Amino acid sequence: MTDTRNDSLLRAGWRRLLLAKRYIIWLYVINLALGLAATASLGPRIGSILDSSLYSGRLVHGFDLGVFMELAAKPETARGAQMPASLLLAIAFLVVEIFFVGGILAEYLAAARLERGRFYAACGENFWKMVRLAILFAIAAAITAAIFHGIRTGLGNAFEYSPRERWAFAVQCLVLFIEALALLWVRMWFDLAQTHTVASGERAIRRSARQGWRYARAAGLYRAYFALAVLTVAVIVLGSWFWWSIAPASQVWASFLILQAILFCILAIRWWQRALAVAWWESRVPAQEPVLVTEPEVVVTPPPTLPPPEPAT
Amino acid sequence: MxxxxxxxxxxxxxxxxxQPSHPPxxxxxxxxxxxxxxxxxxxxxxxxxxxxxxxxxxxxxxxxxxxxxxxxxxxxxxxxxxxxxxxxxxxxxxxxxxxxxxxxxxxxxxxxxxxxxxxxxxxxxxxxxxxxxxxxxxxxxxxxxxxxxxxxxxxxxxxxxxxxxxxxxxxxxxxxxxxxxxxxxxxxxxxxxxxxxxxxxxxxxxxxxxxxxxxxxxxxxxxxxxxxxxxxxxxxxxxxxxxxxxxxxxxxxxxxxxxYYKVFEDTFQGSGQPVHIRVLMQPANAAQGPREIAIVKNTMQRFDQWYGTYPYPQITVVDPAALQAGGMEYPMFITAGTTWWAPDSLLLPEGVTEHEFGHQYWYGIVATNEFEEAWLDEGINSYTEVKVLESLYGEYRSVVNGKHVTFGDREEQRFGYSQTATFDPMTRKAWQFAGDASYGGVTYGKTASVLLTLESLIGEDTMQHAVRTWFQRYKFTHPTGTDFLKTIEEVSGKDLSWYFNQAVTGTAVLDYEISDAAYWPSDWYEAKRDEKNATYHSEVTVHRKGNFIFPCEIEVRFDDGSMVREHWDGQDRWHRFTYDKKAKLVSAEVDPDHKVWLDVDFFNNSKLAERGDGRARRKLSNYWLTFSELLSQMLGWIS
Structure with missing residues (x-):
C-alpha cells in the first residue's frame, strides 16, 4: 500500500501520536462527555415508557423495528427534541478540537512532551489562527463538494432513463470516491497550513494557506493520508461487523465498549494524519523556518534608579 | 372516407x-x-x-x-x-x-x-x-x-x-x-x-x-x-x-x-389449470427475477389452498423502470417493486409482489367498488398479505428478517393505522378521506388490524373459512361491504354488529392499559413483620383509555412463578383485580397473547410491579450516544 518512505512517514507520525496520546485520550473523554450530555435527557423520557413495560423486551432481545417506530411516534419521546442538543454539543466539540490543535501540533513539532504551561500557551496563541484556518477549510471543502455535487447531479440526469442502473450506480460511486479523495487532499492541504502556522508563528492565515497549498503537492504524504483513510474505513467496517456479529443484542455494556473502541480509533487515526503532516513538514521544509515553541517571554526591567541624594546642607 | x-x-x-375458451x-x-x-x-x-x-x-x-x-x-x-x-x-x-x-x-x-x-x-x-x-x-x-x-x-x-x-x-x-x-x-x-x-x-x-x-x-x-x-x-x-x-x-x-426487459418464466400448478408465470425484469434487477418467481408461486399456492382457484391461464409480473409505476394491480398483470441491491433479509420486494398478486382475487375477481369501498380490496388484501407473508417468513419477520433486526407485516399495518386512528371510518369513500395518510392508514392498516383482531373473536380457522366463502360466493359479482360483514357473521355464527359498528363504520379508538400494578405487605400496619410467612396484597387496575369497548384478558404474574388469567368485559372505564398471596406481584399484562391488533398503544398494555432493569432504555441511549459522538467527530473534521 505504501513504499518504504511512506512506512517511515507513518512510523514517524505514529511516534508523534504516541507522544501526544494523553491529549488524544482527553479529546476522546471530552467527546464522550459531550455525547453523554447530549443523551442525558433521552434516558428519562424513554425510560418512563420502557422501564415498566414488558413490551420493551422486544427491543432488548433483538431489535424490533415495529416497537421502535411505535416508541418514536409517541409524543412523550418528543421526536426531534434530541437532535438540537447533539448538534449544539457537536459544535462545542469542534471548538474544543480547534483549541487543542495548536498545542498538539506544537508537541508534535517539538517531538517531546511539552510541559503543561507551554502546551496551553501554544493552544491559546494559535486558537484564533486555527479558527480562521477552519473557516477557510470549510469554504474550500464546500466548494469542492459543490463541484462534485454538480457532477453527480449531471451524471444522475444523464443516466436517469438508462436501463443500466447498476452501471450508473457504479459511476456515481466512482465519482463519490474521487470526491472523497479530493476532500482528503483539501484536508491535507489545511493540515499542512496549520503545521506551518504553528511552526513558523505565521500570523497571516492566507499566507499559511498558500504555503500549505505549496506543500500539499507531496505525493508521498498524500499516499500516507490515503492509507490512514483506508484504515479508518476498515476500522468502521470491521468494528461494525464485530459489533453486529459478536455482541449479543441484549448486552448493552458489550455494545457500548465496542462502539466506543471504534470511535476512539477513528479519533486517533485522524490525529495520526495530522502527525504525518508534521513529520513530513519537518523532513522537507528548510530549517530556517523556526519552530515556535517558545518560553513565555519574561521582560526583566531594571530596578528604578533613584536620583542621588542631595548633599546635606 | x-x-x-x-x-x-x-x-x-x-x-x-x-372464440371463448371456456364457459363464461x-x-x-x-x-x-x-x-x-x-x-x-x-x-x-x-x-x-x-x-x-x-x-x-x-x-x-x-x-x-x-x-x-x-x-x-x-x-x-x-x-x-x-x-x-x-x-x-x-x-x-x-x-x-x-x-x-x-x-x-x-x-x-x-x-x-x-x-x-x-x-x-x-x-x-x-x-x-x-x-x-x-x-x-x-x-x-x-x-x-x-x-x-x-x-x-x-x-x-x-x-x-x-x-x-x-x-x-x-x-x-x-x-x-x-x-x-x-x-x-x-x-x-x-x-x-x-x-x-x-x-x-x-x-x-x-x-x-x-x-x-x-x-x-x-x-x-x-x-x-x-x-x-x-x-x-x-x-x-x-x-x-x-x-x-x-x-x-x-x-x-x-x-x-x-x-430492455429480461423475461423469466415458470408454471404454477394448483387446483386448477396450469398458470403460466411471466416476469419482466429490468436488466439491472435481473438477478431478482428468481425471487419474484418464488414469491408469486408461494403466494399462488396459499391463495389456491386457502381461498380458491386462480381462474386465469397467466399472470404477468412487471418490474417497472420507475418505482412510481411499481406496486400496481391490473387483471392478470401486476407491477412489482424491487432494486438490484435488495438483500434477502429485506422482504419488501416479496411484500409488494405478494400484495399485488393478492389483488387478483379481491380487486380482480371479487371486484368490489374501489372508489366507494376501498377497504374491501386494499384492506382485505392487506390482511391476506399478512397471513401469506407470515406463513412464509414468521410473525414478526415478514418485512425485515435480519439476524438482529426484525419487522413484521402486521406491525407495519397496525403502525400505519395507529397514526391516523381518529380521522376516518373504513367505510369512507376513497376521495373523501381527511388526507392521504388517513386513506392509507385506515384503508390498508386499519382493515388488516380489524380482521386480525377479529381472529381473536371467531378463531383463525373460522376467519379463513369466512374469507374463502366471501371469495367463492361473490367472485365476478361486485359485492358490497355489507355482503362481506354478513358473510363473516354467517360463517362464524355470531352477531358481531357490536364489533363492526365500532371498528368498521365507526372511529372508536381501542386502547387498554394497566394503569396500576402494585403490592404491599398485607400487615403493612404492623411495626414488626414475619418476613418468612408474610403475605402480600396485590392490586392490578385495568383502564379503558379509548372509547372502543372490547372484552379483554389480563395475565397477572407473581414471583413464586404462579400466574392468573382474568377476563374483563371492558364495559366500564376501569376494573381492579386484587390478590392476597404469599407471593409478590411481578407484572400484569392486558392481551397477553397479543391478539388485539387494534390496540393503538402496546407499551401501556403491561406494567411491572417494580421498575425493570432499564436495558431497553440503556440500549437506545447507547445508540444515540454513539451517534452524537460520531456527529461531533465528523464536525471536528473541520478543525
Whole structure:
C-alpha cells in the first residue's frame, strides 16, 4: 500500500501520536462527555415508557423495528427534541478540537512532551489562527463538494432513463470516491497550513494557506493520508461487523465498549494524519523556518534608579 | 372516407376475435376490441375502440358515462388538485409539480354509436364527485335512441393518448411504458344507477367484466406484456410489430413495453389449470427475477389452498423502470417493486409482489367498488398479505428478517393505522378521506388490524373459512361491504354488529392499559413483620383509555412463578383485580397473547410491579450516544 518512505512517514507520525496520546485520550473523554450530555435527557423520557413495560423486551432481545417506530411516534419521546442538543454539543466539540490543535501540533513539532504551561500557551496563541484556518477549510471543502455535487447531479440526469442502473450506480460511486479523495487532499492541504502556522508563528492565515497549498503537492504524504483513510474505513467496517456479529443484542455494556473502541480509533487515526503532516513538514521544509515553541517571554526591567541624594546642607 | 375506413377496420376486428375458451365465469357485460398504435418516441397512442355493451340492467339505457382516466394528469384536474393538497399536508410530494411536457391526456377524436350516428359533438364532461368544471375524467353521452333491456349497443371510438411521465399507475419513463387506464372505459350500472366516479388522487377503479381483444402495434424491439394471453405477433414492414392479446372475464386491460426487459418464466400448478408465470425484469434487477418467481408461486399456492382457484391461464409480473409505476394491480398483470441491491433479509420486494398478486382475487375477481369501498380490496388484501407473508417468513419477520433486526407485516399495518386512528371510518369513500395518510392508514392498516383482531373473536380457522366463502360466493359479482360483514357473521355464527359498528363504520379508538400494578405487605400496619410467612396484597387496575369497548384478558404474574388469567368485559372505564398471596406481584399484562391488533398503544398494555432493569432504555441511549459522538467527530473534521 505504501513504499518504504511512506512506512517511515507513518512510523514517524505514529511516534508523534504516541507522544501526544494523553491529549488524544482527553479529546476522546471530552467527546464522550459531550455525547453523554447530549443523551442525558433521552434516558428519562424513554425510560418512563420502557422501564415498566414488558413490551420493551422486544427491543432488548433483538431489535424490533415495529416497537421502535411505535416508541418514536409517541409524543412523550418528543421526536426531534434530541437532535438540537447533539448538534449544539457537536459544535462545542469542534471548538474544543480547534483549541487543542495548536498545542498538539506544537508537541508534535517539538517531538517531546511539552510541559503543561507551554502546551496551553501554544493552544491559546494559535486558537484564533486555527479558527480562521477552519473557516477557510470549510469554504474550500464546500466548494469542492459543490463541484462534485454538480457532477453527480449531471451524471444522475444523464443516466436517469438508462436501463443500466447498476452501471450508473457504479459511476456515481466512482465519482463519490474521487470526491472523497479530493476532500482528503483539501484536508491535507489545511493540515499542512496549520503545521506551518504553528511552526513558523505565521500570523497571516492566507499566507499559511498558500504555503500549505505549496506543500500539499507531496505525493508521498498524500499516499500516507490515503492509507490512514483506508484504515479508518476498515476500522468502521470491521468494528461494525464485530459489533453486529459478536455482541449479543441484549448486552448493552458489550455494545457500548465496542462502539466506543471504534470511535476512539477513528479519533486517533485522524490525529495520526495530522502527525504525518508534521513529520513530513519537518523532513522537507528548510530549517530556517523556526519552530515556535517558545518560553513565555519574561521582560526583566531594571530596578528604578533613584536620583542621588542631595548633599546635606 | 376516414369513417368508412374505420368501419372496415372495426368489422375486421370483430371477425378476428377468438372464440371463448371456456364457459363464461362472469356476466361479460362488455366486449372491448381495440386496435392501438403506440409511438414510442412521442409517448402517444392512437387507437380505434369498439365497445359492445350488453344491457343487463333490466331497464332502457339512454345515457352512458365513460372514464377518461388519463385526463387526470392535466393541470386543473381533480387528481392534480388533490395531489397538491396532499403535498401540502406532508403527503406524497411532487405529484403536482410537473413540467407541461410531462402531463397526460386522452382525447376522443370520434364517437359513434352503431345505428345512431356520430355523437362526438354530444359528449359532455361531468364531475359527479366534486363539481370541478375543469375535470375531464368522466364524459357522458346521451343516446338519441335508448338501448332496451337485453339488447346490445356498439360504440365506435377513436382516441388519442398522451401518456404522462409516470407518477402513479400509468405513464412512461425513458424507454419504459406502462399503459394503464389508457382507453375510454364505460361506467358500471350498479344498484340501479351509473357508477362512474372521477379519477381522484386516492381512488382506484371499478369496471364491468367482459372480454378484451387488443392489438398493439409498436416498435419491433419492444418486449411486451399485457393482461390476458398473447394470441398472435406479426412483424410489419415499417419496423413495427403488432401483438394481439385476448382476455376473458376481466374488467380492465393494461400493457407494458420496454426494449430492455429480461423475461423469466415458470408454471404454477394448483387446483386448477396450469398458470403460466411471466416476469419482466429490468436488466439491472435481473438477478431478482428468481425471487419474484418464488414469491408469486408461494403466494399462488396459499391463495389456491386457502381461498380458491386462480381462474386465469397467466399472470404477468412487471418490474417497472420507475418505482412510481411499481406496486400496481391490473387483471392478470401486476407491477412489482424491487432494486438490484435488495438483500434477502429485506422482504419488501416479496411484500409488494405478494400484495399485488393478492389483488387478483379481491380487486380482480371479487371486484368490489374501489372508489366507494376501498377497504374491501386494499384492506382485505392487506390482511391476506399478512397471513401469506407470515406463513412464509414468521410473525414478526415478514418485512425485515435480519439476524438482529426484525419487522413484521402486521406491525407495519397496525403502525400505519395507529397514526391516523381518529380521522376516518373504513367505510369512507376513497376521495373523501381527511388526507392521504388517513386513506392509507385506515384503508390498508386499519382493515388488516380489524380482521386480525377479529381472529381473536371467531378463531383463525373460522376467519379463513369466512374469507374463502366471501371469495367463492361473490367472485365476478361486485359485492358490497355489507355482503362481506354478513358473510363473516354467517360463517362464524355470531352477531358481531357490536364489533363492526365500532371498528368498521365507526372511529372508536381501542386502547387498554394497566394503569396500576402494585403490592404491599398485607400487615403493612404492623411495626414488626414475619418476613418468612408474610403475605402480600396485590392490586392490578385495568383502564379503558379509548372509547372502543372490547372484552379483554389480563395475565397477572407473581414471583413464586404462579400466574392468573382474568377476563374483563371492558364495559366500564376501569376494573381492579386484587390478590392476597404469599407471593409478590411481578407484572400484569392486558392481551397477553397479543391478539388485539387494534390496540393503538402496546407499551401501556403491561406494567411491572417494580421498575425493570432499564436495558431497553440503556440500549437506545447507547445508540444515540454513539451517534452524537460520531456527529461531533465528523464536525471536528473541520478543525
Amino acid at each position: 376516414k369513417f368508412f375506413g374505420m368501419l372496415l377496420l372495426f368489422s375486421a376486428l370483430a371477425v378476428a376475435q377468438p 365465469l362472469s356476466q361479460r357485460v362488455v366486449h372491448y376490441q381495440i386496435d392501438a398504435k403506440y409511438d414510442a418516441k412521442a409517448k402517444t397512442l392512437d387507437a380505434a375502440e369498439v365497445l359492445t355493451y350488453k344491457n343487463l340492467t333490466g331497464q332502457p339505457l339512454s345515457s352512458f358515462p365513460f372514464h377518461l382516466y388519463l385526463n387526470a394528469f392535466e393541470p386543473k384536474a381533480t387528481w392534480i388538485r388533490e395531489a397538491h393538497r396532499q403535498a401540502g399536508q406532508g403527503g406524497r410530494a411532487g405529484l403536482d409539480e410537473w413540467d407541461a411536457k410531462d402531463y397526460g391526456a386522452i382525447d376522443i377524436k370520434k364517437f359513434e354509436v352503431a345505428g345512431q350516428g356520430d355523437l362526438t359533438s354530444q359528449l359532455k364532461f361531468i364531475s359527479p364527485d366534486d363539481g370541478n368544471p375543469d375535470d375531464k375524467t368522466v364524459v357522458e353521452v346521451q343516446l338519441p335512441k335508448p338501448i332496451a333491456p337485453g339488447q346490445s349497443v356498439e360504440f365506435h371510438i377513436q382516441f388519442h393518448d398522451k401518456f404522462p411521465q409516470v407518477v402513479a399507475r400509468t405513464g412512461h419513463y425513458g424507454d419504459f411504458i406502462l399503459g394503464g387506464q389508457w382507453f375510454p372505459k364505460v361506467g358500471v350500472w350498479w344498484h340501479g344507477a351509473w357508477n362512474c366516479h372521477q379519477f381522484h388522487a386516492d381512488t382506484e377503479f371499478f369496471a364491468d367484466f367482459g372480454v378484451f381483444d387488443v392489438k398493439l402495434t409498436l416498435p419491433k424491439a419492444e418486449v411486451v406484456g399485457a393482461t390476458g394471453m398473447q394470441t398472435a405477433s406479426a412483424e410489419n414492414s415499417d419496423g413495427t410489430k403488432t401483438v394481439t392479446f385476448h382476455a376473458e372475464d376481466v374488467h380492465d386491460f393494461a400493457w407494458t413495453a420496454d426494449p
